[in-house]
Amino acid sequence: MKLEPKAILQIQKPMEEVFEGIVNPLHMTKYFIAESSGRLESGNEVVWKFPEFSEKFPITEIHTKSPHTISFVWDPETVVNIKLEEQKDQSTIVRVNEKGKELNEKNLAWALENSGGWANFLACLKAYLEYGIELRKGAFDFMRNNSTTS
Template sequence: MKLESNASIQIQKPVAVVFEGIVNPANMTQYFISESTGRLETGKEVIWKFPEFDEKFPITEIDIKTNRSISYVWDPDTVVTITLEQLPDQSTVVRVNEKGKEFNEANLKWALENSGGWANFLACMKAYLEYGIQLRKGAFDFMRNN
């Protein structure tokens, strides 16, 4: 049995704006990561850094379907898929799915924590794209070197 982590939210912006908010590091560094070596593009590999961690995370196996989905690996055991659905009112539903880990106690803890993490990612993206607010700034400073 494989575990999955899921989260979703509706953002009051057109799908093209939300898509750029995810693939463009100039946007992602405003609400999610602190550094990126480049734009998310199919077949490319980038490195992400988060403000609260010293580690750098390679983002591999990137697969982009413009304005529809973004898929990548950042944990060798899982695949992250972000799907975008534009609604008639020009808002966008964003769904995040991360799956692949085998069911065991440690991975169950991972799935629960990641579901919360993805919900936070979506809330931060919504606040930034809709209102220009950086919710993540300083939010996880307590985790440094812990």
């Protein structure tokens, strides 16, 4: 059995705007990451830096189909899939799932943590796109000295 952390949220913005908010590092650094070496685009490989971790994370096997899907690998065992669904009211449902790890005690803890992480990602994306609020700013400063891994 493979584990699959998931999160879903509706954002009151058009699908194209939500897609750009996810793939463009100028936006992502306002709600998710501290640094990125480039856009999430098919064929690219980028490196992300999070404010709460000292490590940098390579993002590989990026595939995008604007404005509907984004997928990438940031852990050799898993693939992140983000799907956007336009609604009649011009809002967008965003679904995130991460697949690949086998069921065991260590990976179960990982799945629970990542489900919360993706829910946080979506809440921060919503706050940023709808209201210009950077929810993540300072939210994880307490982790800087307490963690050396993701």
